[in-house]
Amino acid sequence: MRGCRKMALKALDIYKLLPKKNCKECGDPTCLTFAMKLAGGKADVSLCPYLDDHAKAVLGASTRPPIRLVKIGVGERSFKIGEETVLYRHEKTFYHPPGIIFRIPDTLPEEEIAKITRRVRDETFTRVGSDLRFSGIAIENTSGSAKTFENAVAAVERQQCHLPPVLIAKDPAAFSGALVHCGSYRPLLHAATPGNYKEMCALAKQHGCPLVIRANSIDGLVQLVKDCTAEGVQDLLLDTAPTTLGDFVARSTDIRQLAITRAIPELGYPVYLDATATGSQDAALILGIVKYASVIVTDPLTPGPAKAALTLRQNIYTDPQKPIQMNPGLYRVGTPDKKAPVLMTVNFSLTFFTLQGYLESTRIPCFMLIVDTEGLSVLTAVAAGKLSEMLVRDSIKKFGVEDEVSHRKLIIPGYASPLSGRIEDATGWKVLVGPRDAAEIGDYLVEEWKKASGA
Amino acid sequence: MTLKATFDWTQEIETITLGATKANGGTRKVAYTIGGGTTLPFLEPAGAAKAPLVAFEICDNPVFWPQVIRDYCGDLTNNPADWAKVAEAQYGADLVRLYLTSTRLRDFSDIGSVKTTVETVLSATGLPLIIEGSNEPKIDSEVFLKCGEAGQGERMLLGTAEAGRYRSLAAAALAYNHSIIAQSPIDVNLAKQLNILLREIGVQRDHIVIDPYTGSLGYGFEYSYSAMERIRFSAMKGDTDLAMPMICSPADSLTVKEVREHEPGLGDEMAVSWEFYTGLAAAAAGAEIICVRHPKTIPLLKQAFANLLPAAGNAGVP
Numbered sequence A: 001m002r003g004c005r006k007m008a009l010k011a012l013d014i015y016k017l018l019p020k021k022n023c024k025e026c027g028d029p030t031c032l033t034f035a036m037k038l039a040g041g042k043a044d045v046s047l048c049p050y051l052d053d054h055a056k057a058v059l060g061a062s063t064r065p066p067i068r069l070v071k072i073g074v075g076e077r078s079f080k081i082g083e084e085t086v087l088y089r090h091e092k093t094f095y096h097p098p099g100i101i102f103r104i105p106d107t108l109p110e111e112e113i114a115k116i117t118r119r120v121r122d123e124t125f126t127r128v129g130s131d132l133r134f135s136g137i138a139i140e141n142t143s144g145s146a147k148t149f150e151n152a153v154a155a156v157e158r159q160q161c162h163l164p165p166v167l168i169a170k171d172p173a174a175f176s177g178a179l180v181h182c183g184s185y186r187p188l189l190h191a192a193t194p195g196n197y198k199e200m201c202a203l204a205k206q207h208g209c210p211l212v213i214r215a216n217s218i219d220g221l222v223q224l225v226k227d228c229t230a231e232g233v234q235d236l237l238l239d240t241a242p243t244t245l246g247d248f249v250a251r252s253t254d255i256r257q258l259a260i261t262r263a264i265p266e267l268g269y270p271v272y273l274d275a276t277a278t279g280s281q282d283a284a285l286i287l288g289i290v291k292y293a294s295v296i297v298t299d300p301l302t303p304g305p306a307k308a309a310l311t312l313r314q315n316i317y318t319d320p321q322k323p324i325q326m327n328p329g330l331y332r333v334g335t336p337d338k339k340a341p342v343l344m345t346v347n348f349s350l351t352f353f354t355l356q357g358y359l360e361s362t363r364i365p366c367f368m369l370i371v372d373t374e375g376l377s378v379l380t381a382v383a384a385g386k387l388s389e390m391l392v393r394d395s396i397k398k399f400g401v402e403d404e405v406s407h408r409k410l411i412i413p414g415y416a417s418p419l420s421g422r423i424e425d426a427t428g429w430k431v432l433v434g435p436r437d438a439a440e441i442g443d444y445l446v447e448e449w450k451k452a453s454g455a
Numbered sequence B: 001m002t003l004k005a006t007f008d009w010t011q012e013i014e015t016i017t018l019g020a021t022k023a024n025g026g027t028r029k030v031a032y033t034i035g036g037g038t039t040l041p042f043l044e045p046a047g048a049a050k051a052p053l054v055a056f057e058i059c060d061n062p063v064f065w066p067q068v069i070r071d072y073c074g075d076l077t078n079n080p081a082d083w084a085k086v087a088e089a090q091y092g093a094d095l096v097r098l099y100l101t102s103t104r105l106r107d108f109s110d111i112g113s114v115k116t117t118v119e120t121v122l123s124a125t126g127l128p129l130i131i132e133g134s135n136e137p138k139i140d141s142e143v144f145l146k147c148g149e150a151g152q153g154e155r156m157l158l159g160t161a162e163a164g165r166y167r168s169l170a171a172a173a174l175a176y177n178h179s180i181i182a183q184s185p186i187d188v189n190l191a192k193q194l195n196i197l198l199r200e201i202g203v204q205r206d207h208i209v210i211d212p213y214t215g216s217l218g219y220g221f222e223y224s225y226s227a228m229e230r231i232r233f234s235a236m237k238g239d240t241d242l243a244m245p246m247i248c249s250p251a252d253s254l255t256v257k258e259v260r261e262h263e264p265g266l267g268d269e270m271a272v273s274w275e276f277y278t279g280l281a282a283a284a285a286g287a288e289i290i291c292v293r294h295p296k297t298i299p300l301l302k303q304a305f306a307n308l309l310p311a312a313g314n315a316g317v318p
């Protein structure tokens, strides 16, 4: 890393700068605990009213998150970006998934505009228990006419969807009309350049909007950040104006690395990517998701890329330390009766939804008994000792399984077979070891369960 | 002033040669050198940058192949030689990866057919081959030896070695100078351990490709993505036992719910999207051979790689 790398201050160094009054006004019991929070980036310096100017200056610069948090839009669909701290997700996690925004050229007929807007409002893709959605609408002034631009923005807003808007135009003069319709919804404005930044900053300030700045070199961006912050605009995004995917990956990585190491604080802003500009839109989306873009503008996607993009974004922005979990309990597939099979599994959502998917396609009604392995998969839970016969016994009791079925047979995952004897002893249930791969559950239920249950 | 990210990497990725042309004692029209990377993927300076390779996967018994591919490729799936020829001439693959799925049939014993299949595929295409041998420890040794022998001199890539099952594969590779795929279940330490085991029985570092295993998009891909990044990172930081190129096969992606239960008429689109999104993301994490099963995924990957490397890096040596 760079020689001049400035590290975040340690808790003790911060403590030395605090007033040491232990007055609790910051919300913390002592100055020391407040210092620890500051060091972890979990509190804001301004919470302490007694800091002197020197302390403010030092702490302000080094406890501020290395990448600024920026909010796009207002209300329920607004989203936050920035405040990322690592280059690799395994070092900690990526916090704020990029907004994927559908682009509408202002030349489209009104019905088309309305249709795309409603699609972004309504389309949800449910995966492992989360509802995945596209994030907003970008209206681009492709016509070059301010009036057409304004009409298109008005057409979007007439749908009353309150989706975070992005306004894209070359000429600053085109924005005023458009902002009449969405100026109070924190639209993202695109873009300030060396030639127009004063006007763009004035617009951003007037409406309190975040602003994209655009330059095709890192040095150019640094200069523009200086210029725009001097004009009083703080909520900035960086557009590296890539013409190839290679440009994007290189510049985006440069920005992320120089920002999180605080080598160049001016680069501490989220990155904006126009996926349509590189000639390979899907590829740009993929690379934008994995390589640090925070707002990605794309043409409306067909079903394949739409689902794949939302899924990739969900995968990459899952906390590697915190698996997505289900509530333990007894779940039904179809409408099972008292003779229906009971299948036991763990509360790692991925495991649950994989198994559930296969069970649904068998069309055999059944119960799924989900036990609490703290979100670990079957094999991981077995290896970590989180799946035990006591857990299974207690879960059967707790979730009232004995009242739901008249039989006493439990199908366990193939990978849990080492526990089969112990589960039988602890529960008094007969244990049937199912297949290892959930894909084979259909055949298994048809053949083995029928046999075992005497049906 | 030019502002650039700087990393203090100390170690290059090992280079591996796939395929042998006439000049090198084989019959391939093209041979590739992969590896040699000195920094993160797609950040190599112009000239040094190389596009990852795209391998098209075929098999000798389509019973084990995803329905969407059998529908798309039709009769070709019953004839690996023709399929390989089309993979080269029409689909535009860089490599052909042949799965000897026939060996997975219950009580398979026709070891002789393995050799014939590999030979016919070798004569049908001029591309370097990856051969996936048996899945059954009892016949591994014979199957791998036959594969190795059939491709003698061609510098094939043989798969797949795992921690409990690598000796017969390694023996065949050593005997006939092929390279091998070393697979571990999404874990940096296990990948390293396997490479050490292989080294101890004499497999050279420049004959190993790491397969950290690719979980499917939406079903664990994040773990694979991070495992790849960590392997690449450890390698650049100096761990020679991890400094080998990686291979990614998103084969599982074709069996996930989203692809299985696609809307009518969207089977190909879902399959291609799932392969493409997985494959390109894996390349960004460091994979240098991306394997696909849907022909339409190939041009998408190749176009993306070309766009990532404007300086037209190509590993091919005609």
Ligand code: B12
Binding pocket: A323, A343, A344, A345, A346, A348, A350, A351, A354, A355, A375, A376, A377, A378, A379, A380, A381, A382, A383, A384, A411, A412, A413, A414, A415, A434, A435, A436, A437, A438, A439, A441, B185, B186, B187, B190, B213, B220, B223
């Ligand atoms: C991701 C991962 C982790 C993640 C945890 C993710 C999680 N939420 O569990 C992390 C990094 C935290 C982790 C940690 C550990 N892991 Co780990 N991990 C994995 C990995 C790569 C994937 C697991 C996964 O997500 N599988 C996907 C889910 C969907 O699979 P599943 O739950 O088994 O469900 C399938 C089947 O079981 C079946 N099924 C499920 N339920 C049911 C029910 C019925 C009735 C039926 C019939 C079928 C069925 O259907 C599903 C799909 O087919 C595996 C390797 C691998 N490729 O499997 C190792 C693995 C499971 N881990 C392993 C180990 C040892 C560990 C650790 C103990 C140490 C370590 N090496 O890291 C720790 C323990 C954690 C702890 N807290 O102490 C070992 C287990 C070895 C063994 N054979 O027992 C594995 C196999 C890797 C290896 N070393 O070979 N791990």
Ligand code: SF4
Binding pocket: A018, A019, A020, A021, A022, A023, A024, A025, A026, A027, A028, A029, A030, A031, A034, A047, A048, A049, A050
């Ligand atoms: S408000 Fe300031 S002085 Fe009071 S306890 Fe908090 S840090 Fe200390």
